[in-house]
Amino acid sequence: MCECCSGHPDIYLPQMATITKRRMLNGTELFLHLEMDSGQDLRYKPGQFVEVSLAGIGEAPISISSSPTQKGLELVVRNVGSLTKAIHKLQVGDKLGIRGPYGTTYPIEEAKGKDLVFICGGIGLVPQRSFIRYALDHRNDYGKIIVLIGTKCYSMRLFREEIALWQERKDMTVLETIDEAHDCWDGNVGVVTTLIPKIENELPGSLVLICGPPIMYKFVLISLAEAQVPEENIYVNLERRMKCGVGKCGHCQINDKYVCQDGPVFRYSDLALVPEAI
Amino acid sequence: MSKPRVAIFDFACCEGCQLQIVNLEEEILDLIHVVDVVEWREAMSEQSHDYDIAIVEGSITRHEDELRLEVIRSRCKILIALGACATIGGVNKMKNNFDLNDVKECVYGKDAKMPHLNTDMTKAVDEVVPVDAYIHGCPIDRKEFGTVIRALLLGKRPPVPDYPVCVECKAKENVCRYEYNEICLGPIIRAGCGARCPSSNFRCFGCRGYVDHPNVEAAKEVMDKYGLTVEDLKQKMILFGSKQGHTL
Amino acid sequence: MSVLKFTPKQFDDFVSAMLKTGRPVMAPQAKNGRFAFGPLASPADLRLDYDVTILPPKKYVLPQVETLLEFEVCGPCRSVQEGQPMILLGVHPYDLTAILQMDELFRQGQYDKHYMDRRCQITIIALDVVTPSANVFASSMGTATVRSGYDILLTVLKDGSILADVATAKGQELIRLAGSVVPASEADLKARKDVWEHNNAALNKHILLCKPSLLPKILEQNYNHPVWEEKARLCYSCGSCNQVCPTCYCFDVQDRVNWDLKTGHRFRCWDGCLLENFATVAGNHNFRKDRAARYRHRLYRKGKYVPEKIGGQIACVGCGRCISACTAKIANPVEVYNRLLQDTKLG
Ligand SMILES: Cc1cc2nc3c(=O)[nH]c(=O)nc-3n(C[C@H](O)[C@H](O)[C@H](O)COP(=O)(O)OP(=O)(O)OC[C@H]3O[C@@H](n4cnc5c(N)ncnc54)[C@H](O)[C@@H]3O)c2cc1C
Ligand code: SF4
Ligand code: SF4
Ligand code: SF4
Ligand code: SF4
Ligand code: SF4
Ligand code: FES
Numbered sequence: 001m002c003e004c005c006s007g008h009p010d011i012y013l014p015q016m017a018t019i020t021k022r023r024m025l026n027g028t029e030l031f032l033h034l035e036m037d038s039g040q041d042l043r044y045k046p047g048q049f050v051e052v053s054l055a056g057i058g059e060a061p062i063s064i065s066s067s068p069t070q071k072g073l074e075l076v077v078r079n080v081g082s083l084t085k086a087i088h089k090l091q092v093g094d095k096l097g098i099r100g101p102y103g104t105t106y107p108i109e110e111a112k113g114k115d116l117v118f119i120c121g122g123i124g125l126v127p128q129r130s131f132i133r134y135a136l137d138h139r140n141d142y143g144k145i146i147v148l149i150g151t152k153c154y155s156m157r158l159f160r161e162e163i164a165l166w167q168e169r170k171d172m173t174v175l176e177t178i179d180e181a182h183d184c185w186d187g188n189v190g191v192v193t194t195l196i197p198k199i200e201n202e203l204p205g206s207l208v209l210i211c212g213p214p215i216m217y218k219f220v221l222i223s224l225a226e227a228q229v230p231e232e233n234i235y236v237n238l239e240r241r242m243k244c245g246v247g248k249c250g251h252c253q254i255n256d257k258y259v260c261q262d263g264p265v266f267r268y269s270d271l272a273l274v275p276e277a278i
Numbered sequence: 279m280s281k282p283r284v285a286i287f288d289f290a291c292c293e294g295c296q297l298q299i300v301n302l303e304e305e306i307l308d309l310i311h312v313v314d315v316v317e318w319r320e321a322m323s324e325q326s327h328d329y330d331i332a333i334v335e336g337s338i339t340r341h342e343d344e345l346r347l348e349v350i351r352s353r354c355k356i357l358i359a360l361g362a363c364a365t366i367g368g369v370n371k372m373k374n375n376f377d378l379n380d381v382k383e384c385v386y387g388k389d390a391k392m393p394h395l396n397t398d399m400t401k402a403v404d405e406v407v408p409v410d411a412y413i414h415g416c417p418i419d420r421k422e423f424g425t426v427i428r429a430l431l432l433g434k435r436p437p438v439p440d441y442p443v444c445v446e447c448k449a450k451e452n453v454c455r456y457e458y459n460e461i462c463l464g465p466i467i468r469a470g471c472g473a474r475c476p477s478s479n480f481r482c483f484g485c486r487g488y489v490d491h492p493n494v495e496a497a498k499e500v501m502d503k504y505g506l507t508v509e510d511l512k513q514k515m516i517l518f519g520s521k522q523g524h525t526l
Numbered sequence: 527m528s529v530l531k532f533t534p535k536q537f538d539d540f541v542s543a544m545l546k547t548g549r550p551v552m553a554p555q556a557k558n559g560r561f562a563f564g565p566l567a568s569p570a571d572l573r574l575d576y577d578v579t580i581l582p583p584k585k586y587v588l589p590q591v592e593t594l595l596e597f598e599v600c601g602p603c604r605s606v607q608e609g610q611p612m613i614l615l616g617v618h619p620y621d622l623t624a625i626l627q628m629d630e631l632f633r634q635g636q637y638d639k640h641y642m643d644r645r646c647q648i649t650i651i652a653l654d655v656v657t658p659s660a661n662v663f664a665s666s667m668g669t670a671t672v673r674s675g676y677d678i679l680l681t682v683l684k685d686g687s688i689l690a691d692v693a694t695a696k697g698q699e700l701i702r703l704a705g706s707v708v709p710a711s712e713a714d715l716k717a718r719k720d721v722w723e724h725n726n727a728a729l730n731k732h733i734l735l736c737k738p739s740l741l742p743k744i745l746e747q748n749y750n751h752p753v754w755e756e757k758a759r760l761c762y763s764c765g766s767c768n769q770v771c772p773t774c775y776c777f778d779v780q781d782r783v784n785w786d787l788k789t790g791h792r793f794r795c796w797d798g799c800l801l802e803n804f805a806t807v808a809g810n811h812n813f814r815k816d817r818a819a820r821y822r823h824r825l826y827r828k829g830k831y832v833p834e835k836i837g838g839q840i841a842c843v844g845c846g847r848c849i850s851a852c853t854a855k856i857a858n859p860v861e862v863y864n865r866l867l868q869d870t871k872l873g
Contacts, residue, residue, distance in 0.1 A: 008637045010605040012594045055597035056783045056790050057434055080808040082434040097603060214811065241807045243779045246636035250776030250799060256831040275749060308785030428783050437780055441765060441801045448769035449590045449796060451581045453558045456853045465762035465853055491802060496760040500854050
């Protein structure tokens, strides 16, 4: 073994964590609460993600949904492929490998004193929830908190109880919509952009944080441009194919940016010369 | 946990791919350590209707075969197409390029009128029933057979390459057949064989079928550049390239 | 440090002595009418006159397949370091430049122990080019010769003698095996300078019409240039241009399980941004779906993105391998860059 390598940890080696709670949020999304076996909390910030692995099945990037103000680590996993399917079969007490946290964070410091508008599409609520909870736990540090949530259909809605609690709070505004009408739903129907006019007055001066499926960004950004929100005030949380999570494998690149290192949270004005981003 | 039950069936083919399984040698012991083989005409006399995984070899050329395959499909949870005949129709598909009566006469001569020799257009297995996993090649690659089976046993999508043979050929550091002014189908054929043919100084003739989106236009122009015509290429690939959708 | 002079016989003895140490010596040898790096068995197989190898020596610093971890299925993992001491003999300056770039990329940011551990155990004996290959353009890229980064640099002089420039402690340790060789004379050093001057101009089968340092600027202005579509129309997405490139280092990571279904290993293997599904995620959404966009990405990586990461050095070292490897004959970076240059107004 040569001297120059000693002391460096293996960046590809997962640490074990144990599932302490699990429940299905809907038909395809599983909520997990994990504790690191080392007993030490991961030191993460809202917006970051971890590489989750089940040895033998594979590894995938998953956003952190909890806030560092709470204990443990919360993830939401959608069943879409080999690894995510296997994770769905796990029970309380089972173990997962965790690497990270990786990536950029929401602008928790810069946002102090400012109003926050979260625009969330589908599973995009998952990472946004980290910052929403963080801001609620530091409520005096931030101005207004407005959360817009769009979901494809009624049965896919995430974190229903938590959203209901948020809606009861006087110190935040939560608007929800679903794309397709449903008998049990008397709220807004339409895509998430249809909520934007309702809060238009709040947009100037707010920081707007967006996360959702690839197609959503285009439309939301057009609405925000119409509302004249400066690009410096907009943050997007992007998803790409990932393998290493540490800026080596090249899979997550959008032009010269690495989503795993320079993102996933980007200030929109930094993406002006990154045509592959949106 | 009881072991998954596996049955192996053959349709129109040379049974060469099953032979590859027999030839697994030590690995066959590993295999039967993790699965119960309940039916396999080539290696045992038992038969069973109760199985989880069906491995189907061969292409489908007769109506009775279609019915038999549908029954197999209804009995298994996972259906694996084994070998080029099953995955893409294989050599048997060659006859689709010709009039079927001509084929029959050519093969069987004056016996061609016998009713049991009536066959239809050759179909790959997935032209008849849904297929869960493919083990490509003519014959299959033994190593890949193991990899696919183990992935399926773990509930994983098998890691079958979606890129062309050139990737593996380059990784093996072969001299490209084009450098000898030979045509090779590597750039449009699915990898996974470890570039078996170019590694033995022979062109790839396409036994694993096309990649998902082969650039056929490019192939035509490249042939031109090498002073070869599409007809030349057709001669070269007719063995496996017949009526797979992307035929040049 | 010092420059020594070998006669061909003395050099063979030196190679034999290296082989006797038992350390694997990887060196260029003939393969089916071309050349390839491989384990050397005897000095007679060594081809100091090779033009270019089919694959670059990157296969020793970043192997095609490399185990990262061993594991129990759904259980804990153990880090695996596969590196072993090795002598890489006969590395051309452009390939050395590529390895040095890769060193920086795997070192910077998150330190890649697997790469670095392997790399640290390799001693590099570089070699000035004797025979230019059919498509080399290292002179255009400023990589035809090197002044650092090697442990030993060999230069074959016209009279057949071989100069060895020993630059590091690792090199020093090896050269001890050489027995008694004489130091190079002033005249020898002059002869070596001539080789360098010659190579700095002659390794240029395709001529880049600008300084490489202008490439980032040129690319910046030509993202939507028609050349991307024109070239990519014939692209097979076969990734050959990635595979043979000494500066490509993208990889895939996969798990493989043993027959017991209880143990296995996680490995990384070469990948390439030209391959169709390089950026495809679950649900079949492909973030770089157009051939042209993939084709463009490679040339931007080489000319702009990687240079920005490593302090300006262009990540095409002019080895010409992609030109030869591309069966569609569209991968030539010089052709594309010159074409863009033509259509660019530089302020
Ligand atoms: C920054 C980031 C945060 C994410 N957060 C979440 C989350 O909170 N919850 C959630 O359910 N999903 C999230 N995803 C998507 C999730 O990573 C994929 O759904 C997952 O990789 C699919 O893996 P699989 O093995 O089940 O699917 P397969 O289709 O079998 O994928 C095989 C491999 O391809 C790669 N891959 C496939 N899809 C994606 C993808 N969408 N993004 C990145 N790599 C991919 C991975 O390396 C994966 O292991 C996130 C992705 C990114 C990039
Ligand atoms: S020999 Fe065939 S498979 Fe190999 S690189 Fe050349 S074209 Fe591709
Ligand atoms: S090289 Fe081509 S023909 Fe040969 S085994 Fe592979 S896919 Fe089949
Ligand atoms: S080698 Fe040529 S054909 Fe193949 S991916 Fe590269 S540019 Fe396209
Ligand atoms: S881009 Fe081509 S010429 Fe440049 S270093 Fe890579 S393989 Fe060599
Ligand atoms: S992004 Fe493409 S060009 Fe760059 S290193 Fe990876 S494969 Fe090579
Ligand atoms: S995920 Fe590997 S570089 Fe970003």
